[in-house]
Amino acid sequence: MATILIMEDDMAIHSLIKEALELNGFNTLSAYSGTEGKLLFEQAQIDLILLDLMLPGMNGEEFLQQIRHKTNIPVIVISAKNDQDTKLELLTSGADDYLTKPFDVKELLARIHIQLRHAIKTSDDNKKEIQYKNISIDLDTREVKLNDQIIHLTGREYAILLLFLENPQKVFSRANIYESVWDEPYFDSDKTINMHISNLRNKLNLRDTNYIKTIWGIGFKFD
Structure with missing residues (x-):
């Protein structure tokens, strides 16, 4: 099953996401700051990242900019910022999806499945x-x-x-x-x-x- 890195410093939201993912069979890694998330990203095999923007240490925008030089793995931004310009800027700079807080857990799970399906859809293809x-x-x-x-x-x-x-x-x-x-x-x-x-x-x-x-x-x- 896929491993998902949760980067969220709000303990209540983090726990809600973690519980929902693990109940649905996902492996999870937890980071409560941008620097902690970057360390886990560099050390572990991760299939998808859930990224809050307002993180201590290194904010979400900076984290996204740094990892996009190294990987194409899916990143779903989860943020309280809901203006259209912010969403478009994040999608332009490398986010694959954007979910506004407060969010429905079922919608989050659906978006995760969509992103993972895109990421692995070629794995069964005989062509390399x-x-x-x-x-x-x-x-x-x-x-x-x-x-x-x-x-x-x-x-x-x-x-x-x-x-x-x-x-x-x-x-x-x-x-x-x-x-x-x-x-x-x-x-x-x-x-x-x-x-x-x-x-x-x-x-x-x-x-x-x-x-x-x-x-x-x-x-x-x-x-």
Whole structure:
């Protein structure tokens, strides 16, 4: 079963999450500060991180920035901050999902299952690598390379790129992408999709190549 790192300094919320996860068969690790969480991240095999933003020692934003240089494992931010700009900024900087406090435990568990499903969906595939021109993905390590140089993607960006590489030339609507990657019904999520596509384009930026084509009035395709 997956191991989840809980980074939350509120004892009551931390205990609630820990109990719910363990009752549902997950292994848990506990951190009550950003520095403690970073130490556990470096020492243990972790499959998903639940990250509060207002942490002592090292705040959640700084922690997220540091680990995104090393891993693509899913990170779900759980925060009392509920303004749209904060959510978009966190998703842009590497979070895979964002849940606002107070939250429903059942919703948290559902989001965890979705993220873990995305993270392991290629593990049963016989292929070990996908290669498309000068882009390669190692399906075991989730390592993405462009011209043999590692590029660091968020979990969502990785899932979108994998969707494109597995279906080159196919045109995807925004609803297609959202329902495939987020695994939930599409509802007025153009802004979210556009943000992730823009980030992915920037990370795949080459002087003479724009892999992700906009098909006006329809969506996107990888060419």
